[in-house]
Amino acid sequence: MKLRIISHAGCMDGYSSAFIVKHYWKHLIKAHISEQDIQEAEILPLYPGEIQSDEFVSTPGDVVVDLPRPKGDILFWCDHHATAKPEETTLPKNQFWNITPSCTGYLIDLALQNGLKLTSELRAFKDAMDKIDAAEYTHQEIIDCYYNPDLNKLTPLQKVHAIGAMFNTRDRNLNMEIFKTLLSTELGETPLTSQALWQLNPLMFYRAQLNGYKEWRENVDAYIAYNEEAKCVVQDDRKAQMSRGVPDRFYACIKFPQASYNLSLKPMDPENMRVGLGSNIFHKDRCKVDLGKLCRDIGKKFGKGSGGGHHDVGGAMINTENADAMIEYVLEVLKKGEK
Numbered sequence: 001m002k003l004r005i006i007s008h009a010g011c012m013d014g015y016s017s018a019f020i021v022k023h024y025w026k027h028l029i030k031a032h033i034s035e036q037d038i039q040e041a042e043i044l045p046l047y048p049g050e051i052q053s054d055e056f057v058s059t060p061g062d063v064v065v066d067l068p069r070p071k072g073d074i075l076f077w078c079d080h081h082a083t084a085k086p087e088e089t090t091l092p093k094n095q096f097w098n099i100t101p102s103c104t105g106y107l108i109d110l111a112l113q114n115g116l117k118l119t120s121e122l123r124a125f126k127d128a129m130d131k132i133d134a135a136e137y138t139h140q141e142i143i144d145c146y147y148n149p150d151l152n153k154l155t156p157l158q159k160v161h162a163i164g165a166m167f168n169t170r171d172r173n174l175n176m177e178i179f180k181t182l183l184s185t186e187l188g189e190t191p192l193t194s195q196a197l198w199q200l201n202p203l204m205f206y207r208a209q210l211n212g213y214k215e216w217r218e219n220v221d222a223y224i225a226y227n228e229e230a231k232c233v234v235q236d237d238r239k240a241q242m243s244r245g246v247p248d249r250f251y252a253c254i255k256f257p258q259a260s261y262n263l264s265l266k267p268m269d270p271e272n273m274r275v276g277l278g279s280n281i282f283h284k285d286r287c288k289v290d291l292g293k294l295c296r297d298i299g300k301k302f303g304k305g306s307g308g309g310h311h312d313v314g315g316a317m318i319n320t321e322n323a324d325a326m327i328e329y330v331l332e333v334l335k336k337g338e339k
């Protein structure tokens with residue numbers, strides 16, 4: 001059977017979910033498929049908007065993880081995003097949805113229920129992925145992962161960051177190629193000890209990423225601003241004088257500890273703007289608005305309908321011409337939500 005493993009592009013949870021489903025498929029996929037089918041599966045990284053669009057055509061051999069469920073016949077689906085909640089109460093065979101910290105952790109739990117033995121490495125990997133995807137870092141862990149890691153003695157959490165650095169460069173085609181290549185080489189028990197992966201020297205990418213974060217923070221300092229009324233940090237990349245480094249997604253929480261939310265706008269091309277909306281990861285209790293739902297709303301209201309996420313973090317794609325109206329709308333909703 002011709003299979004495709006379709007996962008969330010550019011995302012560590014997407015990569016890791018694809019890794020787990022590929023390596024532990026016998027504990028996850030109930031179907032007449034073989035190891036050879038899995039080995040020969042095409043790796044297809046996609047963004048949520050791409051799989052939700054009418055242009056996407058599913059095949060009966062599609063294994064979809066960490067992404068919304070596509071229309072049409074597929075082989076396997078597993079997701080943990082609140083906004084991907086299916087309408088039916090009983091899901092078909094080989095389909096799984098639940099709100100969990102990471103899709104990787106969810107897949108590991110499902111495999112454990114089907115006889116996979118938990119090892120200390122699997123446990124450490126699951127813990128790191130849950131922490132990353134649910135943004136449950138402590139302040140110190142952010143410093144250790146984004147600012148100043150001891151590169152000679154990486155913790156599992158830092159190792160996962162180093163791997164993520166490999167497909168989060170500024171070259172989109174390179175990122176896609178690395179994402180696919182890392183899932184096509186021989187897989188170890190988890191990415192933490194996959195030899196073929198570590199031979200590609202993730203530390204080299206991580207060092208470059210750390211310098212990229214630093215450059216990016218210095219560049220963004222010129223225009224990142226705090227809106228007191230909405231308790232929201234606004235980072236509008238249209239205001240950037242130049243494009244430097246790689247985004248450090250938690251910078252707003254370090255720079256503005258008083259904030260409850262942060263909103264970012266990133267022009268993708270002349271027509272499309274990517275919007276990110278998150279709560280302050282150190283103070284999730286301050287998050288009174290369902291940000292995944294709000295992102296779904298703004299995707300519909302200001303874009304072509306792509307948007308969603310979790311309660312305390314989400315994303316959407318909007319039309320560039322609606323960007324100012326979107327900012328105004330979001331700040332108004334957040335302001336009301338605070339009362």
Ligand SMILES: [Mn+2]
Nearest residue numbers: 013066103133
């Ligand atoms: Mn995820």
